[in-house]
Amino acid sequence: MSSRCNSFYKIILTKCLDDGNLMIPNNFTRRFGAVLPNPLLFKPPDGTEWKVYWIKNDSKIWFQKGWKDFATYYSLDYGHLLVFEYHESSHFEVHIFDMSALEVEYPFHNQISNVESVENLNDESPLKKKRLKLPMTSLHLPKTKGSYQN
Numbered sequence: 001m002s003s004r005c006n007s008f009y010k011i012i013l014t015k016c017l018d019d020g021n022l023m024i025p026n027n028f029t030r031r032f033g034a035v036l037p038n039p040l041l042f043k044p045p046d047g048t049e050w051k052v053y054w055i056k057n058d059s060k061i062w063f064q065k066g067w068k069d070f071a072t073y074y075s076l077d078y079g080h081l082l083v084f085e086y087h088e089s090s091h092f093e094v095h096i097f098d099m100s101a102l103e104v105e106y107p108f109h110n111q112i113s114n115v116e117s118v119e120n121l122n123d124e125s126p127l128k129k130k131r132l133k134l135p136m137t138s139l140h141l142p143k144t145k146g147s148y149q150n
Contacts, residue, residue, distance in 0.1 A: 006032070012071075012080040020068035024054070024061045032086065033061055041091035042070055046106040049091070074106065 008025050016022045024033075033056070040063075042050040052066035074096055076082075081097040096104045 006086045007083060008086075009081055009083045012076050012078060012082065014078050017068075017071055017076065017078070021055075021062040021064045022067055022071075024063065026060065028086070029059070029061045035088075036061070037090040039066065042066075042094045043091050044074065044094045044096065044106065045103075045108075047108050074104070080104075 085093040
């Protein structure tokens, strides 16, 4: 196999968050499904590594064990866009974009962590802390007569 990168993107839907799995596109599965190691490593730009296991069901491959922990830690939500760059050294670089199409910046961790489950981490671990979501602005709230909203 060549040493080039192969990329795909996924838009996060509520179902993949609720079900705890994410399907890899069929074209990618046809091309690399026979040689994908299990587990794979997700490497977001914050310097961490996440072990994510996949399963095959009806010729489709789904990220499963470890996916929900990854999604929870990075506060993935409906409409987020993830870009996966597969490197044939068994890992995916993962870039996360919010609904405004800007890449989300997470604090960088100097120490790379091999994480299988956030629940197995001790309380002092920086990976236990969730990224805080900013509240929605009041721009979406209807204005009432006689009141002022920002």
